[in-house]
Amino acid sequence: MSKQMSPSRPLCWVFCALLLGGCGGMTRVQLESSFPTLLIEPRELRAAVIMSPEFSQYVATPNKNMTLEIGASQRSILEKTFGGLIDEVVFVDAAELIEQPQDIIIRPSVVEVQVAVPSENYLNVYEVWIKYNLAISDGDDNPIENWFMPVYGKTASAFMLQKDAAVGSATTIALRDIGAKLSLDFYRIPALQSYIDERRREAAR
């Protein structure tokens, strides 16, 4: 006796797969973004940027169902950005590895990562906020400023666009915003500006 499969059975499997895949599950975003070089004139300054292994391998968990592996990408964009903004800059994993005397030392860290999806914000966009702290100190490691830097990226939701891809795209835009934000504001940080001006005055004497 031959058993005939109901024609609607394949449809049933498609629905079951859609239900299981669509309603929940982990969103895991791995970024392998490459970033362009900044079109900016670097200023005369010597700086060391300390990006710890923890920062360079940072994995954000904005909620229990989502992980964003942004460590390598955020290191990459910060290298490009500070390389564009500062004349002489070195990137090290720890303070002990700084060999030459520096004008400033910068330690970036991630304070918070937030993600909003269309079901939460009631908009047709995926949004990503990353709040960084730049701990800036002088060459002797005396604190100058703790500067908080929020960056933001969003991407339009498209029909059938996968959540991972949409969040990944919004995260890449947020990381590109680091270059934009620092290009506009880095040399406008009041404490840093005063410190650089003071050093110039001292050098001129």
Added chain:
Amino acid sequence: MRVIGLWLALLGVAGCSTTTTIDEYRSSDEQLQVASGDRVVLLGRRDAGHYETDAEFVECVGDKLRSSTLAVMPEQTFMDALYPWLEPRTAPKGLLRMRRLMQEPQVAKVIADQAIRYFVWLDGSTETLDKGGSISCAAGPGGAGCFGFAKWDKASIYEAIVWDLSDFTEVARVRVDSEGTSYLIGAVAPIPLLTPVKSDACKSLGKQLKALFVSDG
């Protein structure tokens, strides 16, 4: 069965069509000259809080505008070449800011090297305006199916603003407003009758922009 078929065909013909309105403003009656070797770049506006001009739409309009005589530079390539000055945070919103940006020698050099004569800013989005009806699907070990009827209205509203970089003037503005209704009929299998609102907006805007430019090449 024949009645259902007729009904579906009627819906397909009457339902899946869009209404598109185009408004155009030009500062002069003459077409915009693009010299041989010069290029146009299309850029999406991304500073609005509640929507995003998606890159896919910008690319679509760029493809419609591009021809053997009119060179259109891809958006992402140009944004990377001018990084970070065309990011949502830094992109010039007005001609005054654009003029100031061009005073940066590095920016002016990239624009000159890439032979960019016109910026076309695209701003807008496609939104679902209204939804109606209901459709329910059920699945069990013996089979699955959907029953019901759903419809939704979509609107694509986009505006293109053309800047001439030779004298920092706004030379044209084109607005496209496209609306249509899509249907989903559940007759065991779900039958979608989708209206390509966004695609129509892209085609119409691309065609209208193409008519603006005349190339020497």
